[in-house]
Structures are given as C-alpha cells and as structure tokens.
Amino acid sequence: MAEVEVRLTQVYKAFGGDAAGRRVAQYIKPDEHGVIVAVDHIDLEVREGEFFSLLGPSGCGKTTTLRMIGGFEQPTSGLIELAGQDVTWLPPYKRNVNTVFQSYALFPHLTIFDNVAFGLRRRKIAQAEIKTRVREMLELVELPGYENRKPGQLSGGKAQRVALARALVNKPAVLLLDEPLGALDLKLRKQMQVELKRIQADVGITFIYVTHDQEEAMTMSDRIAVMNRGKYEQLGDPETLYERPATEFVAGFLGVSNLLMASIGDRDGDYAAAHLADGSTVRIPATLKGPVAAIKIGVRPEKIRLYAEGAPVPEQMNRLEGQVMDASYLGASTSYIIRSNDGERITVFEQNLARTSHGSLHQPGQKVQLAWLPDHTFAVAADGHATAGGPDGA
Amino acid sequence: MAATVAPQRSTGRLMRALEHRALPVFTVLAIGYLLVPIIVMFVFSFNRVDQSLGDGKFNYQWHAFSLEAWLNPLGWPGLGNALYASLWIAVMATIGSTILGTLIGLALTRYAFRGRGMINSLIFLPMATPELVMGSSLGILFVATALPPLRGAVPTLFPFGISTILIAHVMFNISYVVVTVKARLAGFDRRLEEAAMDLGANEWTTFWRVTFPLIFPGIMAAALLAFSLSIDDFIITSFVSGTQNTFPIWVYGIIRNALPPQINVIGSIIFLVAVLLVASSTLRTGRPPR
Ligand SMILES: Nc1ncnc2c1ncn2[C@@H]1O[C@H](COP(=O)(O)OP(=O)(O)O)[C@@H](O)[C@H]1O
Numbered sequence: 001m002a003e004v005e006v007r008l009t010q011v012y013k014a015f016g017g018d019a020a021g022r023r024v025a026q027y028i029k030p031d032e033h034g035v036i037v038a039v040d041h042i043d044l045e046v047r048e049g050e051f052f053s054l055l056g057p058s059g060c061g062k063t064t065t066l067r068m069i070g071g072f073e074q075p076t077s078g079l080i081e082l083a084g085q086d087v088t089w090l091p092p093y094k095r096n097v098n099t100v101f102q103s104y105a106l107f108p109h110l111t112i113f114d115n116v117a118f119g120l121r122r123r124k125i126a127q128a129e130i131k132t133r134v135r136e137m138l139e140l141v142e143l144p145g146y147e148n149r150k151p152g153q154l155s156g157g158k159a160q161r162v163a164l165a166r167a168l169v170n171k172p173a174v175l176l177l178d179e180p181l182g183a184l185d186l187k188l189r190k191q192m193q194v195e196l197k198r199i200q201a202d203v204g205i206t207f208i209y210v211t212h213d214q215e216e217a218m219t220m221s222d223r224i225a226v227m228n229r230g231k232y233e234q235l236g237d238p239e240t241l242y243e244r245p246a247t248e249f250v251a252g253f254l255g256v257s258n259l260l261m262a263s264i265g266d267r268d269g270d271y272a273a274a275h276l277a278d279g280s281t282v283r284i285p286a287t288l289k290g291p292v293a294a295i296k297i298g299v300r301p302e303k304i305r306l307y308a309e310g311a312p313v314p315e316q317m318n319r320l321e322g323q324v325m326d327a328s329y330l331g332a333s334t335s336y337i338i339r340s341n342d343g344e345r346i347t348v349f350e351q352n353l354a355r356t357s358h359g360s361l362h363q364p365g366q367k368v369q370l371a372w373l374p375d376h377t378f379a380v381a382a383d384g385h386a387t388a389g390g391p392d393g394a
Numbered sequence: 395m396a397a398t399v400a401p402q403r404s405t406g407r408l409m410r411a412l413e414h415r416a417l418p419v420f421t422v423l424a425i426g427y428l429l430v431p432i433i434v435m436f437v438f439s440f441n442r443v444d445q446s447l448g449d450g451k452f453n454y455q456w457h458a459f460s461l462e463a464w465l466n467p468l469g470w471p472g473l474g475n476a477l478y479a480s481l482w483i484a485v486m487a488t489i490g491s492t493i494l495g496t497l498i499g500l501a502l503t504r505y506a507f508r509g510r511g512m513i514n515s516l517i518f519l520p521m522a523t524p525e526l527v528m529g530s531s532l533g534i535l536f537v538a539t540a541l542p543p544l545r546g547a548v549p550t551l552f553p554f555g556i557s558t559i560l561i562a563h564v565m566f567n568i569s570y571v572v573v574t575v576k577a578r579l580a581g582f583d584r585r586l587e588e589a590a591m592d593l594g595a596n597e598w599t600t601f602w603r604v605t606f607p608l609i610f611p612g613i614m615a616a617a618l619l620a621f622s623l624s625i626d627d628f629i630i631t632s633f634v635s636g637t638q639n640t641f642p643i644w645v646y647g648i649i650r651n652a653l654p655p656q657i658n659v660i661g662s663i664i665f666l667v668a669v670l671l672v673a674s675s676t677l678r679t680g681r682p683p684r
Pocket residue numbers: 015016036037038056057058059060061062063064065
C-alpha cells in the first residue's frame with residue numbers, strides 16, 4: 001500500500017458563536033450558542049499519488065475540510081499531517097500544498113506569466129529556470145503563448161487552466177482543488193475532467209478534489225469520501241460506493257436507487273432471507289446482514305430485468321410483482337416506473353436490445369415481474385446509518 | 395376613455411420634447427454654474443493691476459491683458475513663505491493621514507474586534523462636525539496642554555505652529571481616507587491573498603505583491619482628496635496656526651489691503667494640477683478615481 005500523504009485525525013471545525021471570532025471549542029451543545037459545526041470529527045487518510053475526492057451536497061463541509069488542509073482555516077480541534085509532519089498550525093506558505101480555487105483567484109494585476117511564476121519567485125528560483133518551467137507548464141495545460149495576457153482577457157476555461165498551471169508549477173506534494181470545474185459549461189467540464197485526469201497521471205501528484213457532482217467524482221477518482229453534515233458516510237472506490245452503498249444517503253446521492261423496507265430472516269448458505277412489505281421474500285448476500293433487523297434493501301435500476309406476467313423467471317433471481325405506471329423511451333434505454341404491490345415506486349432502466357418497431361416492450365398499466373440477482377442487492381439501515389462496510393459503523 | 399388617453403399622450407410628447415431640448419440646456423447651465431467662477435479666476439489672473447489705475451491694488455476691474463502676475467507669481471511679500479508652508483503641511487498631512495487611514499480602513503474591513511461598530515460610526519464624526527466646532531475645540535485642547543492641570547502631564551502642543559496645524563489636518567483628513575479606502579476594500583477578493591500565501595508568500599510579501607497593488611487606486615484617490623482638503627483649509631487652520639502663515643490665511647489677511655492677481659495665478663495652477671492628476675489617473679485606469 002502506498003504511503004499516507006495526508007492524514008486527518010479527529011478534525012473538528014466549528015464557526016461562529018462569538019462576534020469577535022474567538023475559538024468556540026468550549027461549547028458542548030453547539031446550536032444553543034449559534035455555532036455551526038462545519039466538520040465533525042473526521043478521520044481521513046489520503047495516499048500518495050492518489051486522486052481522492054470529497055463528494056457531498058452543498059454545505060456538508062467539503063470546502064472547510066480542504067481549507068484546513070491548505071492552511072487557510074485552523075481546526076477547532078484535531079490533527080492534520082502532511083507526509084507525517086504535523087501541519088495543523090502552520091500557515092499556508094509553509095505547507096508543501098497548492099490550491100486551485102473555486103473562483104480561480106488569478107492575480108488581476110499580473111500577466112499570465114507572472115501569475116504562474118508567482119510561486120517560483122517566492123522560492124528565489126533563478127530567472128532562467130522560472131522561464132522554462134512556466135513555459136513547460138503552460139504547454140502542459142495547452143496555453144502556450146499566453147504569457148503576456150492578463151487574466152481579465154481569458155475565458156473561464158482558460159482561466160481555470162492558468163489556475164491549475166500556477167499551482168502545479170510548484171510541484172507540490174498535494175494539489176487541492178475546490179470545485180474547479182463548477183463555473184464551466186457542461187461540454188467544457190467533460191473535456192476538462194479528462195484533461196485533469198491526464199495531467200494528474202502525468203505529474204503523479206496527489207489530488208484532493210472537492211465536488212458536489214457525483215458523476216464527476218466517479219469518472220475521475222481513485223477513491224471518494226461521500227460527505228454529509230460534516231462527516232463522511234462512506235469512503236471507497238467508485239465501484240464499491242455504487243454497488244455497495246453503506247447508507248441510504250450514499251445510495252441516493254450516487255445515482256438512482258430503489259430502496260425497499262425489509263426485515264431480515266434466516267440465513268441460508270451465502271444468502272439471507274429478506275421479507276418485504278408486500279409479503280414476498282427475496283435473498284440478499286449474507287455479508288450484508290447487519291446488527292439491525294429492520295433495514296432497507298436496495299437495487300440499482302439497471303440491475304432489474306422485467307418479465308411479462310406469468311412468464312418464467314430464472315430460479316436464482318429475486319422476484320417481485322408490480323404494475324407499469326410509466327415508460328419513457330430514452331434512445332439507448334427505456335426508463336420504467338413500476339408500482340409494487342404495496343405501492344412503492346421502483347425505477348427500472350432496460351437496455352433497448354430487443355426492440356420491436358412499435359412502442360415499449362411493457363405498456364403502462366401492464367402487470368410485470370421484476371427480477372434481479374441477489375448479489376446485486378445492497379442493504380442500508382432503515383434510519384440511514386450504515387449496516388456494513390461503513391467507516392463509523394451504526 | 396379617449397378623453398383620458400389624449401392628455402396622457404400630450405404629456406408624453408411634452409416629456410419627450412423636454413428631454414430632447416431642455417436637458418441639454420440644463421446640462422450647459424449646470425456646467426456653466428460650476429465653471430464660471432473658475433473661468434473668472436483664470437481670466438483675472440491675466441489682469442493688469444497697479445496703483446496708478448484708480449482701484450488701488452484690487453483685482454476687481456478688468457484693465458488690460460498682462461502676463462505680469464504669471465511671470466512673477468510670488469511677487470508679494472509673505473506669499474512665498476505662506477505657499478511653501480501650505481504645500482509642506484499638505485504633503486506631510488497627506489502622507490500621515492493616508493498611512494494611518496489606510497491601516498484603519500484595513501483593520502475595519504478585515505478584523506472583527508470589540509468596538510469595531512463604534513469606530514465605524516465615529517469615523518464619520520469629523521466629517522459631520524462643523525469645522526468651526528472642531529477648530530475651536532482643537533485650539534482649546536492645544537492651549538490646555540500648556541496650562542495646569544495638564545501642564546507637565548502631557549507633551550505641550552502650545553504655542554501654535556506647523557506641528558499643531560499638522561496634527562489638526564491629519565485628524566480631519568483621516569476620516570476621508572478611511573472612507574475612501576474602505577470603499578475600495580469592500581470589493582476586494584480575499585481569495586487573492588489566500589492564493590498568494592498558498593503560493594509561498596508570507597504576510598508581508600502578500601501585502602506588497604497583491605493587496606497593495608490592488609488597492610493602490612483607492613489609496614491614491616484618498617491621498618488626492620486629503621491633499622486638496624489640506625491645502626485650502628482655512629477655518630480649522632485659523633484656530634491652531636498662531637503666527638504661522640498658510641496660503642489661505644495669508645489671502646484672508648491680505649484682502650483687507652489688496653487683492654493681488656497672484657492669488658488668481660496660484661489658484662489657477664492648483665486647479666490645473668488637480669485637473670491633470672484626475673485626467674492622468676482616468677487615462678491610466680480607465681475610470682475616474684473614486
Ligand atoms: N467562515 C465561515 N463562517 C461561518 N460559517 C461557515 C464559514 N465557512 C463555512 N461555514 C459553514 O460551514 C458549513 C460547511 O461549509 P462548506 O465547507 O463551505 O461546505 P461545502 O463546501 O461542502 O459546500 C456550512 O454550513 C457553512 O455555512
């Protein structure tokens with residue numbers, strides 16, 4: 001396993017509580033004192049050379065976490081280490097970390113060259129070397145020849161690249177990026193995602209990337225921490241997060257998921273029985289059987305196959321009955337909304353493989369059978385806490 | 395219905411006619427109102443004034459075109475010294491108040507501290523207080539430092555002179571500097587300073603490489619304002635100047651006996667320099683200083 005580059009130990013950050021901005025660690029019940037807990041006792045290890053993402057909805061504490069690693073904010077309590085060294089109280093200019101700011105924060109009074117050279121100049125590097133390194137870096141971000149422009153003359157996408165070049169030219173151990181593509185339009189954003197990933201592979205620097213866009217995090221990251229209310233609910237590679245979400249929040253935040261209330265029954269080999277509200281029983285992997293009996297089981301829309309009423313369903317599959325409420329033709333696939341016997345709405349994506357020339361395979365109003373493999377089932381605690389695989393348990 | 399529409403339509407036409415015809419007229423009148431005194435001052439700086447012309451030393455009546463005053467702008471006893479003192483005081487008061495005012499402006503925008511709200515409102519007081527009140531109270535204060543019970547307990551600021559004038563000028567200038575600098579700082583993106591520190595600049599380097607260049611136009615505007623307030627201040631200065639002459643005080647003193655065209659010459663020069671400064675800063679930044 002690669003070495004740990006950034007380590008957060010029990011990092012806690014609260015804002016407010018005192019107009020004079022004094023430390024608020026002494027408050028025990030935050031809300032009564034108007035204290036906002038932005039980051040709530042996070043433990044995190046980011047490995048060397050990894051593309052690590054903090055993913056979560058707006059206000060969940062991603063930026064604050066990043067700013068504490070960058071040194072712009074001090075934790076109320078906790079420890080932050082870079083390459084094994086305690087940097088919790090070091091100012092930003094004493095950390096081998098650089099940041100790409102959400103708003104780019106290019107110096108408007110300096111040329112692109114001087115912007116990119118800013119960090120090198122602070123380190124008293126020889127003029128000739130500065131010249132070559134800035135030129136190389138502008139080539140890497142595909143902006144050669146822009147040296148003498150001013151930031152005000154650049155489009156959003158180009159300003160973004162300059163911000164990246166300005167940070168990377170210093171060869172930091174860790175690069176922090178706070179929603180760097182947030183201000184770009186969709187097409188440019190897709191393009192920059194690929195490019196960022198290429199640049200990261202090129203330079204081999206650890207990236208810590210903040211985003212609220214699950215698709216962006218999934219395409220780019222080696223590992224993702226899914227944050228909610230100042231904590232992360234699950235940490236893992238994109239596939240694990242998608243296939244085995246540990247909490248209801250994670251299941252809902254990454255893609256579409258169908259969640260059904262279930263009570264866990266007996267174990268049978270590798271599987272455990274789960275009794276659903278409509279009276280049917282399905283099987284789930286026994287590893288998911290957590291400490292609580294009442295859970296929600298989940299299955300992703302593309303994992304479900306639809307069979308006509310009465311048609312034979314392969315025996316190893318889980319089976320549920322329902323009625324088609326809506327079918328939308330999406331080109332590559334069709335999206336169905338199915339109502340189960342006890343009234344739950346279930347979304348199903350079906351690839352358009354066996355299409356006939358007339359309409360959807362299953363018409364609204366039609367009775368259907370839903371089927372999926374037990375291995376494609378995941379389970380989360382009904383109250384939203386993790387049952388298995390979660391970082392902080394239930 | 396038609397009856398109500400018709401007058402409306404004619405009102406609309408009237409309004410449009412007013413906009414097209416009257417607005418330019420009003421504009422010209424308003425600008426004329428502002429410029430006429432300056433034009434008169436400028437024209438009369440070329441007047442020929444001497445004892446033999448009947449109205450004595452008073453530059454009231456047009457006699458003949460002459461470059462005499464422009465060729466000899468300090469040609470009255472005491473004028474040179476008074477002008478020199480005024481310039482010196484204005485420069486020093488500008489430097490002092492700009493530095494202090496900028497620092498206060500920075501502190502008030504950057505930091506949350508006890509009493510910030512109070513200082514924010516107190517800073518307007520010198521602007522709102524009548525000069526007469528401020529001048530007399532400063533005068534009393536300075537004299538009081540030399541008398542019991544304060545005597546010996548505080549540095550004596552009496553007798554009046556350049557130093558008391560300087561203290562007074564720095565004091566009333568600071569408010570204007572603070573307000574101007576704060577306006578510039580209000581639009582300042584703190585992320586730029588964070589970016590500088592992120593790139594290895596410590597607080598000192600960050601200030602001089604990023605903060606200062608970006609707020610410099612505001613500081614410059616504040617300094618120009620301070621200079622112009624200081625160089626022509628009469629009321630407050632008159633309370634604390636003692637025997638020290640400044641240009642406005644000298645003018646006030648001399649007009650009982652004479653009104654030399656040199657006053658117009660110096661007035662014109664100050665005006666032209668101000669216009670040049672504003673024009674050059676407009677050209678450089680593309681907009682007039684705030
Ligand atoms: N300087 C601050 N003062 C007070 N509250 C703050 C400050 N910065 C962030 N917060 C609060 O902390 C919480 C987390 O903010 P942030 O880290 O910016 O979230 P995110 O980046 O995930 O949107 C939010 O509720 C936000 O309002």
